[in-house]
Amino acid sequence: MEEQDEFYVGYIEDSVGAETKKRLKSFVLFGVGVLVLGALLFGFFQEPASNSAFDFDSATKISGVYHEMPYPMLQVELAENTYKNIVLLGFGKFGPNAYLKDIRNQEGDLEGKHLTIEGNLIYYNGKTLLQIDDSQKVSLTGSKPITIISSQPIGEVSVEGEIVDPKCYFGVMKPGYGKIHRSCAALCIAGGIPPVLVAGDPNAVSDYFLLTDLKGNPIHKDILPYIGQPSVVKGVAEKLGEWYILHVDVSQIEQLDKESSIY
Incomplete structure (x- = not known):
């Protein structure tokens, strides 16, 4: 006599058949295994968080x-x-x-x-x-004015890197750069946080540049289209303490066809 497949209807049957139990158990174990494997692979391929x-x-x-x-x-x-x-x-x-x-x-x-x-x-x-x-x-x-350490001119430089908002990049978000963070960085810079160029070129004169326009004035809205994507930024640099300042013409920023300039 041919064996019939189990057919379980929850609101009619009082118990689950042996074959259905077996299949349910196999499905649950397989699902748990996929989740664990996925979590391990996700963690393995993630970049380590910075010590910001x-x-x-x-x-x-x-x-x-x-x-x-x-x-x-x-x-x-x-x-x-x-x-x-x-x-x-x-x-x-x-x-x-x-x-x-x-x-x-x-x-x-x-x-x-x-x-x-x-x-x-x-x-x-x-x-x-x-x-x-x-x-x-x-x-x-x-109350009395105090002498401020003046900046030192560097000259013209060309730097490959990515423009970020320093608040997130230097500590608030991890990661604070790249496509995943572009919209957040744009809101920060539009709100008055200074744009910073993070250099990806190991031969760059510095790792970080505060960006201004050619006259040394703050830039916010004009820089927004270039945030969070690999670019080559040319301008005139000066050094102010541990910071570098780069005076740029935003229309001359060259966007690169690559995934990232920050390593």
Whole structure:
């Protein structure tokens, strides 16, 4: 007599047949195996996360000389004749100007004045940034202008790399570059966070360049079409402490047909 296949209807039958149980068990085990294998392969092919840091849950007071060359910074004296330029940022996807408005209204031009700012540090690979989330945490700690260390001219350079927003790249997001991060970076830079060129060329004069227009003014909206994709950027460079500044004509940026320029 020919054996008939089991036919199980849940709202009629009280129990599952032996053959159906066997098939269900095999299907569940196979599914679990695929999920585990997929997770292992996903983890294996992921690039290691950078050792960048964002002190989101702890505030730090930083004191230094305020300047805009061309973006808001504090020039902090670490030791005698040793300085560090800390880039200032605002909360979220915005620059710091909204949080500097009150003290500007009180004191006027802040260039060269000594400020103390309490905020959240972001740091990676020798670069430091400070997020401000409250205008009341910005105070004047010196009324007399202080001499600012001037920048040093470098000359014309051509750098292959990728334009990122430094807030995410240096600590808030991992990864903070590439196609997957392009829309986020565009919102940050459009909101006032300075654009930074991350050099992928090992022969570049520096790893990181703050980008300005040819006259040294901040650029935000004009740079948006070039964010998050491999490019060759030409311009005139200068050195300001541990940062380099690159004055560019955005219309001359050459986009490259490759997956990434950051390695």
